[in-house]
Amino acid sequence: MLTLNNLRKTYGNFVAVKGISFQLEPGDIFGFIGSNGAGKTTTIKMLSTLLEPTSGSATLDGYDLEKQPMEVRKRIGYMPDFFGLYDDVKVWEYLDFFATIYGVPSSQRKEVIDNALSLTDLTLKKDSFVQSLSRGMQQRLCLAKCLVHNPSLLLLDEPASGLDPRARSDLKELLLELSRMGKMIIVSSHILPELSDFCNKVGIIEKGELLLFGSVQEIVKGIQSHRQIRAKFIDSADLALSFVAVQPLVAQVKTLNEHELTFDFTGNDEDQAQLLAACVQAGLRPLAFSEESLDLQDVFLSVTTGAVN
């Protein structure tokens, strides 16, 4: 389990992270969302013990980040936003190097490397030089490096930046697989659609402050005070508008095009079903009648101001 308690980092008068607190359980994939310079990388660096927090504390599986950094390091796999790869070694040599410094016994090293390569689909590239790998493969190699010592927490800083759509899809599958294995994963990104696909928890950070934390659904619910319904009719949307606008619990009705309209609805599921039935009874012939949910991008844009540190 990972617990952050009011973690703060300042550089001189500059406050990079303003007291972040949250908790993650095994199997959680946490999407850390924020603009460039919002404080994501600083937080991840503090969690990886590379930066000393100015105040606050954090524990991983009961080990304090500041007091027991060696124990914490054994339990984390850190992948920075740059790969930091050695070009002049082979893929297996690169993993062997990290397996050795993470204290994997020499008798188990080969098996561990093979497993990491297999999980990241790099087995065929085992004897290739690192410099000959594509960017996607290098990124997977860096992830493989994070897995050689079987960590409980993976810290992935912008893992998908610069990857093509297929590589992103592969990465998503890999992270879901790792989550099923019980690993906690923190993924920082400012590319939101990819995060909402596989993160069960997200946090939005701006100017070093964690504005929101929770599951995507919880966050959307917290932001959305009412439902927004989108309806499509065979007949003219204007005809439907005049009927819908006078119904109870309905507000802000707007036509989108000749057959579609949208409106705010403050009722529950039962009320929504009754409204649909009323439309049918009034002879409006609806083709589609659904609640429009906000996505992560909408939430992000609504809670952040765009200000940077």
Add this chain to the structure above:
Amino acid sequence: MAVRDWLTEQSRTFIGNAQSVRDFRSQLRGYRSMFLWLGYLSVLLAITVTSYDTAAERVRSEGLAAAQMELQNLYAAFMTLLGLALCLIMPTMGATSIVQERQRKSLDLIFSAPVKPGYFLIGKLISNLRYAVMLLVLTLPMAAAGVMVGGATWIDVLTAFVCLLPFAVFSTSIGLFISSRAKTATAAIIGSLICVSLFLLLVSPLSMAMMDSPFVGLNPFTVASAGSASTNLSGIEVPAWLISVVCFVALSKYLLLGAESSLTQQKPEIVKLRIATYFLLVAYSLTLVFTGSMRGSSAFSDAFFLLLLLPFWILPFVIPIVVCYSFSDSKRLRPDGWFSLRSMVDGRVSGSLPFLLSCVVILFAGPLVLFPNRGDGYQGLLIALTLMFLLWSGNWFASSFGKDAAGARLNGVGITAAIAYLPIAYIPYSFMVASRSGTTPSLEEFPYSILLGGGVSPQNTIISVIVLLGVAGIFLFVGSVIQRKSVLQRTTL
């Protein structure tokens, strides 16, 4: 159990070190090492051919004995060349090691793993030392030729190698230390070469003062004669090679601790570095006493003078790092009091004054124990303690201006250098007096030295202490006024 853990950690660090294995793989794959060795062999070959040609010429003109003399000189030439190669190559290689990792951004990957910085540095050291060993091995055939023609014995060759290998460790450690702080490879290389040059400048008078100087093994250009040199310490004959091995190993360890501390800025590394500083000061103090005692009878006075001035050169770079702090930096660099003996070695701000004062006491302890009847030693200690207090207060004052600890340190370097380098004014002063009166004044006659207790007398000591404390008081008063304002501003904000 603790011993077993320690042994396991040491064996993990020194045998099969992952960093050295990785570096070695890269070194073998690159062409750099091959070009280096080929170049070195070419130079050796050129010297051999030239010497052989000269020797053959002298056989014809002056006879066999003269030719043998020529070939005997060949051995000394090889050793000098080897020393030169080590002086240039090892610090350069050490200097690029960490900077390259930093530029490749792989340091974060290594330091987020459960390894101590010492493991990483030892790995770098071992991988670079392979070049030194290779250079030594390549010189063996030439050295053997020297033995065959009578220029040297196998003992000479062995002792020279025993001195050169620790020198290679030391010069690589200089490179690693500079590299741990430098931002670019060029800066690191230049800085390392300057440091090695300064070291050679310091040991040259020590090693060349007389033919059998006990410090002959410290200078890579004089190691050829280290075989026969020794010194008598309390009735025990200590060979020069042993002195050089002990000195180089101790200095290398200290430099590596410095590099560890600057790479991590963590408490355990700082504690180790400060405790090692105490040991180093004891060794320095004893060396000072030893060379000082030989001043009258030999040419050691230059060496003594250089050694005496050494702390003044180093102080501006060390004291700001120890003292300067900031209200807005990490916990360790935030002010936590004026004077705490418990924080003396852990790097906290409140421990800086007791640490500096204890350094002065340790420095004076050796001479005071060895020469208890010299009363001026205690006066010197009092002045040195007051001077250190002044330097501390100057850096405390400097911390009032810095945006952060790094800015404060920059100010601190300026203030400390201004105080510590004032004795340099002796040089123009001596020229001025010499041009007027025709005689060079002694250091004791220089006005500033009265401030430092020059020509120590109780009267001078009282003047020194009052003046130094007065200036320190001004620093502390102005500094506290500025800092109080700054804290008030912060609270208001």
